[in-house]
Protein backbone atom coordinates (compact mmCIF):
# COMPACT_ATOMS: atom_id res chain seq x y z
CA UNK A 1 0.00 0.00 0.00
CA UNK A 2 2.85 2.33 0.88
CA UNK A 3 4.29 1.89 -2.61
CA UNK A 4 0.93 2.66 -4.21
CA UNK A 5 0.56 5.86 -2.18
CA UNK A 6 4.11 6.81 -3.19
CA UNK A 7 3.23 6.08 -6.81
CA UNK A 8 0.17 8.31 -6.67
CA UNK A 9 2.16 11.06 -4.98
CA UNK A 10 4.81 10.81 -7.69
CA UNK A 11 2.20 10.99 -10.43
CA UNK A 12 0.87 14.25 -9.00
CA UNK A 13 4.27 15.75 -8.15
CA UNK A 14 5.95 15.08 -11.50
CA UNK A 15 2.92 15.00 -13.76
CA UNK A 16 2.89 18.73 -14.44
CA UNK A 17 6.40 19.02 -15.92
CA UNK A 18 6.42 19.24 -19.71
CA UNK A 19 9.93 17.78 -19.86
CA UNK A 20 11.75 15.33 -17.59
CA UNK A 21 15.51 14.73 -17.86
CA UNK A 22 16.67 11.38 -16.49
CA UNK A 23 20.34 11.19 -15.49
CA UNK A 24 21.49 7.61 -14.77
CA UNK A 25 25.09 6.30 -14.81
CA UNK A 26 24.42 4.40 -18.04
CA UNK A 27 21.65 3.52 -20.47
CA UNK A 28 20.85 0.17 -22.05
CA UNK A 29 18.90 1.26 -25.12
CA UNK A 30 17.41 -2.18 -25.88
CA UNK A 31 20.47 -3.29 -27.84
CA UNK A 32 23.63 -1.75 -26.37
CA UNK A 33 24.97 -0.22 -23.15
CA UNK A 34 26.06 3.45 -23.24
CA UNK A 35 27.97 5.06 -20.38
CA UNK A 36 27.02 8.60 -19.34
CA UNK A 37 23.96 8.96 -21.52
CA UNK A 38 20.84 10.85 -20.47
CA UNK A 39 17.29 10.77 -21.80
CA UNK A 40 14.79 13.58 -22.21
CA UNK A 41 11.07 12.88 -21.94
CA UNK A 42 8.24 15.13 -23.07
CA UNK A 43 4.71 14.08 -22.12
CA UNK A 44 4.59 10.34 -22.87
CA UNK A 45 7.48 10.23 -25.35
CA UNK A 46 11.25 9.95 -25.41
CA UNK A 47 12.36 12.99 -27.40
CA UNK A 48 16.18 12.89 -27.12
CA UNK A 49 18.79 10.43 -25.90
CA UNK A 50 22.60 10.65 -25.80
CA UNK A 51 25.39 12.55 -24.05
CA UNK A 52 24.22 15.55 -22.00
CA UNK A 53 26.17 18.05 -24.17
CA UNK A 54 24.14 17.06 -27.22
CA UNK A 55 20.69 17.40 -25.65
CA UNK A 56 18.57 20.55 -26.02
CA UNK A 57 16.57 20.98 -22.84
CA UNK A 58 13.68 23.44 -22.33
CA UNK A 59 13.78 25.87 -19.43
CA UNK A 60 12.00 24.44 -16.38
CA UNK A 61 12.57 20.80 -17.25
CA UNK A 62 12.49 18.57 -14.19
CA UNK A 63 15.79 16.74 -13.58
CA UNK A 64 15.79 13.32 -11.94
CA UNK A 65 19.12 12.04 -10.71
CA UNK A 66 19.48 8.26 -11.06
CA UNK A 67 23.05 8.10 -9.79
CA UNK A 68 24.56 4.62 -9.58
CA UNK A 69 21.74 3.23 -11.72
CA UNK A 70 21.21 1.77 -15.18
CA UNK A 71 18.23 3.06 -17.13
CA UNK A 72 16.62 0.78 -19.71
CA UNK A 73 13.33 0.15 -21.52
CA UNK A 74 10.55 -1.23 -19.31
CA UNK A 75 10.50 -5.01 -19.21
CA UNK A 76 8.15 -6.69 -21.69
CA UNK A 77 6.86 -9.88 -20.05
CA UNK A 78 6.11 -12.37 -22.81
CA UNK A 79 3.98 -14.95 -20.98
CA UNK A 80 1.83 -14.14 -17.97
CA UNK A 81 -1.51 -15.24 -16.50
CA UNK A 82 -2.92 -12.36 -14.49
CA UNK A 83 -5.94 -14.53 -13.62
CA UNK A 84 -3.84 -17.25 -11.96
CA UNK A 85 -1.97 -17.21 -8.68
CA UNK A 86 0.80 -19.59 -7.51
CA UNK A 87 -0.15 -23.28 -7.65
CA UNK A 88 1.36 -23.90 -4.20
CA UNK A 89 -1.34 -21.56 -2.82
CA UNK A 90 -4.23 -23.16 -4.75
CA UNK A 91 -3.83 -25.81 -7.44
CA UNK A 92 -4.92 -25.00 -11.00
CA UNK A 93 -8.05 -27.20 -10.91
CA UNK A 94 -9.34 -25.50 -7.75
CA UNK A 95 -8.65 -22.03 -9.14
CA UNK A 96 -10.72 -22.85 -12.26
CA UNK A 97 -13.51 -24.72 -10.40
CA UNK A 98 -13.83 -22.89 -7.08
CA UNK A 99 -12.74 -19.28 -7.60
CA UNK A 100 -15.31 -17.17 -9.44
CA UNK A 101 -14.26 -14.84 -12.27
CA UNK A 102 -15.06 -11.97 -9.85
CA UNK A 103 -12.66 -13.26 -7.18
CA UNK A 104 -10.04 -13.97 -9.83
CA UNK A 105 -10.40 -10.45 -11.27
CA UNK A 106 -10.00 -8.89 -7.82
CA UNK A 107 -6.79 -10.88 -7.41
CA UNK A 108 -5.70 -9.75 -10.90
CA UNK A 109 -5.96 -6.10 -9.82
CA UNK A 110 -3.21 -6.83 -7.27
CA UNK A 111 -1.24 -8.89 -9.78
CA UNK A 112 -1.06 -6.15 -12.40
CA UNK A 113 -0.03 -3.55 -9.80
CA UNK A 114 2.80 -5.81 -8.54
CA UNK A 115 3.93 -6.40 -12.11
CA UNK A 116 4.16 -2.71 -12.97
CA UNK A 117 5.96 -1.80 -9.74
CA UNK A 118 8.51 -4.56 -10.37
CA UNK A 119 9.43 -3.02 -13.72
CA UNK A 120 7.11 -4.76 -16.18
CA UNK A 121 5.57 -2.02 -18.33
CA UNK A 122 4.10 -4.33 -21.00
CA UNK A 123 2.75 -7.83 -20.52
CA UNK A 124 1.47 -10.40 -23.01
CA UNK A 125 -1.14 -12.44 -21.14
CA UNK A 126 -1.54 -16.00 -22.43
CA UNK A 127 -5.09 -16.91 -21.56
CA UNK A 128 -7.70 -16.28 -18.88
CA UNK A 129 -7.77 -20.01 -17.90
CA UNK A 130 -11.49 -20.31 -17.30
CA UNK A 131 -12.18 -16.69 -16.36
CA UNK A 132 -13.78 -15.84 -19.73
CA UNK A 133 -12.78 -12.40 -20.98
CA UNK A 134 -11.77 -11.01 -17.57
CA UNK A 135 -8.31 -10.24 -19.04
CA UNK A 136 -9.97 -7.95 -21.63
CA UNK A 137 -11.81 -6.09 -18.84
CA UNK A 138 -8.72 -5.77 -16.63
CA UNK A 139 -6.85 -4.33 -19.61
CA UNK A 140 -9.68 -1.85 -20.18
CA UNK A 141 -9.58 -0.83 -16.50
CA UNK A 142 -5.84 -0.11 -16.77
CA UNK A 143 -6.22 1.78 -20.05
CA UNK A 144 -9.01 3.89 -18.50
CA UNK A 145 -6.89 4.76 -15.44
CA UNK A 146 -9.11 2.96 -12.92
CA UNK A 147 -6.24 0.73 -11.71
CA UNK A 148 -2.49 0.71 -12.35
CA UNK A 149 -0.72 -1.98 -14.35
CA UNK A 150 1.36 -2.70 -17.44
CA UNK A 151 0.15 -2.28 -21.01
CA UNK A 152 -1.62 -5.59 -21.59
CA UNK A 153 -1.84 -7.67 -24.75
CA UNK A 154 -4.43 -10.36 -24.02
CA UNK A 155 -5.46 -13.72 -25.49
CA UNK A 156 -8.96 -14.01 -23.97
CA UNK A 157 -10.05 -17.63 -23.28
CA UNK A 158 -7.55 -19.42 -25.66
CA UNK A 159 -8.62 -22.33 -27.93
CA UNK A 160 -8.26 -26.05 -27.24
CA UNK A 161 -9.25 -29.07 -29.32
CA UNK A 162 -12.55 -30.63 -28.20
CA UNK A 163 -11.93 -33.06 -25.35
CA UNK A 164 -8.28 -32.18 -24.85
CA UNK A 165 -8.27 -29.80 -21.89
CA UNK A 166 -9.08 -29.78 -18.18
CA UNK A 167 -10.19 -29.80 -15.47
CA UNK A 168 -10.66 -33.54 -16.10
CA UNK A 169 -11.86 -36.51 -14.04
CA UNK A 170 -15.65 -35.97 -14.12
CA UNK A 171 -18.20 -38.29 -15.76
CA UNK A 172 -19.66 -37.06 -19.05
CA UNK A 173 -22.86 -35.77 -17.42
CA UNK A 174 -21.03 -33.22 -15.28
CA UNK A 175 -20.43 -29.88 -16.92
CA UNK A 176 -17.46 -28.00 -15.49
CA UNK A 177 -15.97 -24.69 -16.59
CA UNK A 178 -12.97 -25.46 -18.81
CA UNK A 179 -9.67 -23.61 -18.68
CA UNK A 180 -10.09 -22.60 -22.35
CA UNK A 181 -12.69 -22.71 -25.16
CA UNK A 182 -13.13 -25.98 -27.07
CA UNK A 183 -13.38 -26.07 -30.86
CA UNK A 184 -12.86 -28.47 -33.78
CA UNK A 185 -13.06 -28.72 -37.58
CA UNK A 186 -14.61 -25.81 -39.48
CA UNK A 187 -15.98 -24.42 -36.21
CA UNK A 188 -12.46 -23.14 -35.34
CA UNK A 189 -12.93 -20.24 -37.77
CA UNK A 190 -16.07 -19.10 -35.93
CA UNK A 191 -14.32 -19.49 -32.55
CA UNK A 192 -11.39 -17.30 -33.63
CA UNK A 193 -13.73 -14.64 -34.99
CA UNK A 194 -15.84 -14.60 -31.82
CA UNK A 195 -12.77 -14.34 -29.57
CA UNK A 196 -11.32 -11.47 -31.63
CA UNK A 197 -14.72 -9.75 -31.64
CA UNK A 198 -14.87 -10.04 -27.86
CA UNK A 199 -11.54 -8.25 -27.47
CA UNK A 200 -8.73 -10.83 -27.70
CA UNK A 201 -5.64 -9.08 -29.09
CA UNK A 202 -4.23 -12.35 -30.42
CA UNK A 203 -5.26 -16.03 -30.49
CA UNK A 204 -3.68 -18.73 -28.35
CA UNK A 205 -3.96 -22.29 -29.63
CA UNK A 206 -3.08 -25.46 -27.70
CA UNK A 207 -1.24 -27.53 -30.35
CA UNK A 208 -0.77 -30.41 -27.91
CA UNK A 209 -1.90 -31.36 -24.43
CA UNK A 210 -2.33 -34.27 -22.00
CA UNK A 211 -5.44 -36.12 -23.26
CA UNK A 212 -5.77 -37.77 -19.84
CA UNK A 213 -4.49 -36.51 -16.51
CA UNK A 214 -1.02 -37.79 -15.69
CA UNK A 215 -0.03 -38.89 -19.20
CA UNK A 216 2.42 -37.29 -21.63
CA UNK A 217 1.21 -34.65 -24.12
CA UNK A 218 0.11 -35.56 -27.63
CA UNK A 219 -0.87 -33.39 -30.61
CA UNK A 220 -4.41 -32.00 -30.61
CA UNK A 221 -5.32 -29.88 -33.66
CA UNK A 222 -4.60 -31.01 -37.21
CA UNK A 223 -2.36 -28.88 -39.42
CA UNK A 224 -5.46 -27.80 -41.37
CA UNK A 225 -7.24 -26.61 -38.21
CA UNK A 226 -4.15 -24.62 -37.14
CA UNK A 227 -3.83 -23.07 -40.63
CA UNK A 228 -7.51 -22.04 -40.50
CA UNK A 229 -7.11 -20.39 -37.07
CA UNK A 230 -3.92 -18.59 -38.12
CA UNK A 231 -5.31 -17.31 -41.42
CA UNK A 232 -8.54 -16.16 -39.73
CA UNK A 233 -6.48 -14.25 -37.12
CA UNK A 234 -4.19 -12.75 -39.74
CA UNK A 235 -7.00 -11.60 -42.00
CA UNK A 236 -8.29 -9.66 -38.98
CA UNK A 237 -4.85 -8.01 -38.56
CA UNK A 238 -4.00 -10.16 -35.51
CA UNK A 239 -1.79 -13.21 -35.03
CA UNK A 240 -1.84 -16.61 -33.36
CA UNK A 241 0.58 -18.33 -30.98
CA UNK A 242 0.73 -21.93 -29.81
CA UNK A 243 1.24 -23.78 -26.57
CA UNK A 244 3.32 -26.80 -27.68
CA UNK A 245 5.81 -29.08 -26.03
CA UNK A 246 5.93 -32.17 -28.29
CA UNK A 247 8.03 -32.18 -31.48
CA UNK A 248 4.95 -32.99 -33.63
CA UNK A 249 2.77 -30.35 -31.94
CA UNK A 250 5.55 -27.78 -32.42
CA UNK A 251 6.06 -28.85 -36.06
CA UNK A 252 2.35 -28.45 -36.92
CA UNK A 253 2.21 -25.08 -35.14
CA UNK A 254 5.26 -23.80 -37.04
CA UNK A 255 3.99 -25.03 -40.44
CA UNK A 256 0.53 -23.66 -39.57
CA UNK A 257 2.02 -20.18 -39.26
CA UNK A 258 1.96 -19.22 -35.56
CA UNK A 259 4.28 -16.43 -34.37
CA UNK A 260 5.58 -17.95 -31.15
CA UNK A 261 5.77 -21.39 -29.56
CA UNK A 262 5.12 -21.36 -25.80
CA UNK A 263 7.14 -23.76 -23.60
CA UNK A 264 8.68 -25.98 -26.34
CA UNK A 265 10.07 -28.41 -23.75
CA UNK A 266 10.39 -31.32 -26.21
CA UNK A 267 11.99 -29.17 -28.91
CA UNK A 268 14.90 -30.74 -30.80
CA UNK A 269 17.62 -29.00 -32.79
CA UNK A 270 15.71 -29.85 -36.04
CA UNK A 271 12.50 -28.27 -34.71
CA UNK A 272 14.34 -25.14 -33.49
CA UNK A 273 15.98 -24.81 -36.91
CA UNK A 274 12.56 -25.18 -38.57
CA UNK A 275 11.29 -22.40 -36.28
CA UNK A 276 14.18 -20.14 -37.22
CA UNK A 277 13.62 -20.81 -40.96
CA UNK A 278 9.94 -19.88 -40.55
CA UNK A 279 10.60 -16.86 -38.33
CA UNK A 280 8.80 -18.38 -35.33
CA UNK A 281 10.12 -17.38 -31.87
CA UNK A 282 10.43 -19.57 -28.77
CA UNK A 283 9.03 -18.50 -25.40
CA UNK A 284 10.74 -21.06 -23.12
CA UNK A 285 8.96 -20.36 -19.78
CA UNK A 286 11.89 -21.80 -17.78
CA UNK A 287 10.68 -20.35 -14.48
CA UNK A 288 7.37 -22.27 -14.63
CA UNK A 289 9.09 -25.66 -14.80
CA UNK A 290 11.47 -24.58 -12.06
CA UNK A 291 8.59 -23.42 -9.82
CA UNK A 292 6.51 -26.59 -10.35
CA UNK A 293 9.53 -28.80 -9.58
CA UNK A 294 10.06 -26.85 -6.36
CA UNK A 295 6.35 -27.24 -5.44
CA UNK A 296 6.95 -30.98 -5.84
CA UNK A 297 9.69 -30.83 -3.22
CA UNK A 298 12.88 -30.10 -5.19
CA UNK A 299 15.26 -27.73 -3.34
CA UNK A 300 17.12 -26.51 -6.42
CA UNK A 301 20.23 -28.67 -5.87
CA UNK A 302 22.04 -30.33 -8.80
CA UNK A 303 22.21 -33.71 -7.04
CA UNK A 304 18.44 -34.22 -6.99
CA UNK A 305 17.71 -32.29 -10.18
CA UNK A 306 14.42 -33.60 -11.69
CA UNK A 307 14.60 -35.09 -15.22
CA UNK A 308 12.22 -32.37 -16.40
CA UNK A 309 14.79 -29.70 -15.44
CA UNK A 310 17.82 -31.56 -16.89
CA UNK A 311 15.97 -32.08 -20.19
CA UNK A 312 14.89 -28.44 -20.30
CA UNK A 313 18.50 -27.29 -19.83
CA UNK A 314 19.55 -29.45 -22.81
CA UNK A 315 16.74 -28.26 -25.09
CA UNK A 316 17.31 -24.60 -24.10
CA UNK A 317 21.00 -24.95 -25.10
CA UNK A 318 19.91 -26.44 -28.44
CA UNK A 319 17.53 -23.51 -28.94
CA UNK A 320 20.39 -21.08 -28.26
CA UNK A 321 22.62 -22.96 -30.74
CA UNK A 322 19.96 -22.88 -33.46
CA UNK A 323 19.74 -19.08 -33.35
CA UNK A 324 15.94 -19.08 -33.02
CA UNK A 325 14.54 -15.85 -31.49
CA UNK A 326 14.06 -16.38 -27.76
CA UNK A 327 11.40 -14.20 -26.15
CA UNK A 328 11.44 -13.52 -22.42
CA UNK A 329 8.35 -15.01 -20.78
CA UNK A 330 8.20 -16.97 -17.54
CA UNK A 331 4.55 -18.12 -17.25
CA UNK A 332 4.23 -15.85 -14.20
CA UNK A 333 1.05 -16.68 -12.31
CA UNK A 334 2.34 -20.22 -11.84
CA UNK A 335 4.64 -18.34 -9.43
CA UNK A 336 4.11 -14.94 -7.77
CA UNK A 337 3.27 -11.90 -9.87
CA UNK A 338 6.06 -9.34 -9.56
CA UNK A 339 8.71 -12.07 -9.48
CA UNK A 340 9.18 -11.91 -13.25
CA UNK A 341 12.95 -11.62 -12.55
CA UNK A 342 13.03 -15.38 -11.89
CA UNK A 343 12.92 -16.09 -15.63
CA UNK A 344 15.75 -13.58 -16.30
CA UNK A 345 17.96 -15.29 -13.72
CA UNK A 346 17.21 -18.82 -14.99
CA UNK A 347 17.88 -17.81 -18.62
CA UNK A 348 21.39 -16.76 -17.50
CA UNK A 349 21.74 -19.87 -15.34
CA UNK A 350 20.88 -22.12 -18.34
CA UNK A 351 23.50 -20.51 -20.57
CA UNK A 352 22.24 -17.27 -22.17
CA UNK A 353 24.47 -14.18 -21.78
CA UNK A 354 23.25 -11.22 -19.70
CA UNK A 355 23.41 -9.09 -22.86
CA UNK A 356 21.13 -11.47 -24.80
CA UNK A 357 18.72 -11.76 -21.87
CA UNK A 358 18.38 -7.95 -21.67
CA UNK A 359 17.77 -7.75 -25.42
CA UNK A 360 15.18 -10.53 -25.17
CA UNK A 361 13.18 -8.76 -22.42
CA UNK A 362 13.16 -5.46 -24.34
CA UNK A 363 13.91 -5.03 -28.07
CA UNK A 364 13.42 -8.68 -29.13
CA UNK A 365 10.03 -8.98 -27.43
CA UNK A 366 8.97 -5.63 -28.90
CA UNK A 367 9.91 -6.81 -32.41
CA UNK A 368 8.33 -10.27 -32.10
CA UNK A 369 5.10 -8.89 -30.55
CA UNK A 370 4.86 -6.10 -33.19
CA UNK A 371 5.17 -3.30 -30.60
CA UNK A 372 6.59 -0.61 -32.86
CA UNK A 373 7.21 2.13 -30.28
CA UNK A 374 8.37 0.05 -27.31
CA UNK A 375 11.37 -1.96 -26.11
CA UNK A 376 14.01 0.57 -27.20
CA UNK A 377 15.22 3.94 -25.94
CA UNK A 378 15.03 6.04 -29.11
CA UNK A 379 13.55 9.40 -29.93
CA UNK A 380 9.82 9.23 -30.65
CA UNK A 381 9.42 5.97 -28.74
CA UNK A 382 6.99 5.76 -25.81
CA UNK A 383 8.44 6.69 -22.40
CA UNK A 384 8.30 3.25 -20.73
CA UNK A 385 11.52 3.17 -18.70
CA UNK A 386 12.94 1.51 -15.61
CA UNK A 387 16.14 1.86 -13.59
CA UNK A 388 18.04 -0.70 -11.54
CA UNK A 389 20.93 -0.30 -9.11
CA UNK A 390 24.35 -1.08 -10.64
CA UNK A 391 24.89 -2.79 -13.99
CA UNK A 392 22.63 -5.68 -15.13
CA UNK A 393 25.31 -6.84 -17.61
CA UNK A 394 27.39 -7.75 -14.54
CA UNK A 395 24.63 -8.92 -12.20
CA UNK A 396 21.25 -10.20 -13.41
CA UNK A 397 19.91 -10.24 -9.80
CA UNK A 398 19.46 -6.44 -9.84
CA UNK A 399 15.95 -7.03 -11.25
CA UNK A 400 14.83 -8.35 -7.86
CA UNK A 401 14.62 -4.73 -6.74
CA UNK A 402 13.75 -2.32 -9.56
CA UNK A 403 14.19 1.26 -8.29
CA UNK A 404 12.45 3.43 -10.87
CA UNK A 405 9.40 2.79 -13.05
CA UNK A 406 7.92 5.09 -15.69
CA UNK A 407 5.09 4.04 -18.00
CA UNK A 408 3.77 6.30 -20.75
CA UNK A 409 5.72 9.22 -19.24
CA UNK A 410 4.19 8.79 -15.75
CA UNK A 411 6.45 7.87 -12.83
CA UNK A 412 5.06 5.08 -10.64
CA UNK A 413 8.15 4.41 -8.52
CA UNK A 414 11.33 6.31 -7.67
CA UNK A 415 13.26 4.94 -4.71
Ligand SMILES: [Zn+2]
Pocket residue numbers: 079080081126331
Ligand atom coordinates in the same frame (compact mmCIF):
# COMPACT_ATOMS: atom_id res chain seq x y z
ZN1 LIG B 1 0.98 -20.24 -19.60
